[in-house]
Amino acid sequence: MSLDTVVEDIREEAHARAEDIRSEGETRAEEIESTAQADADEIVADAEADVEREIEQLREQRLSSAKLEAKQKRLEARRDVLGEVREAVEAELAALEGDTREELTRDLLDAASAEFDEGDDVNVYGRDEDADLIESIIDDYDGYEYAGEYDCLGGVVVESDQSRVRINNTFDSVLEDVWEDNLQEISNRLFEQ
Structure with a gap:
């Protein structure tokens, strides 16, 4: 075995080893990228769910507020009508x-x-x-x-x-x-x- 053959064998072994390391690195990088993408997808899904919950909560609050305001306006109108009826009765009594x-x-x-x-x-x-x-x-x-x-x-x-x-x-x-x-x-x- 000549020195050139040994050098060539070492070189081939080094290339094979480098190829294995690069292949492992690419596989590991793909795993890391895949995990990162899954984490990013989960974060986006959680953020979207949070936004949907906030939107729904805000919608419910506004709807509840609008219903309360409408109820208050109805009560005010009823109070006004009852006041007018009371005043009419008082006027009738005074005019007897x-x-x-x-x-x-x-x-x-x-x-x-x-x-x-x-x-x-x-x-x-x-x-x-x-x-x-x-x-x-x-x-x-x-x-x-x-x-x-x-x-x-x-x-x-x-x-x-x-x-x-x-x-x-x-x-x-x-x-x-x-x-x-x-x-x-x-x-x-x-x-x-």
Whole structure:
């Protein structure tokens, strides 16, 4: 074996070894590249899923916000309508005249009188426009006196120092009680769905 042959054998072996190393390197590089691509694909998929979740969450928030705003506007509109109905009822009560006003005022005074003892000095207050009406009604009661104006739609406020009792039987107080007791029914009738 000559030196040239040995050199050639070493060279061939070195080339074969280099080819094996290069082949292993390429295989390893392909594995690394494949792993990196898989990792990149997973990162992209996760990012896309995160973006989709955020979009869905944002859409749900906006939808929920829009629904809440619409509900608030409906409630405001209902409140406005109920306020208008209440004002219309108050105007009707204030405009009552003649026998109807006298009958209601007399009934309210009778109901209040049940709270006072016989012989009590009783002061009766009412709407300024009803002063003559109240004075004519209290002529039927002993110890009752018209004591002046009370800011109301009608009816009476009755009090006595002896009993330390004050009864508010105004149209306003009766309306307030009826309104509160029947608000749900009123609302249901106005806003049947």
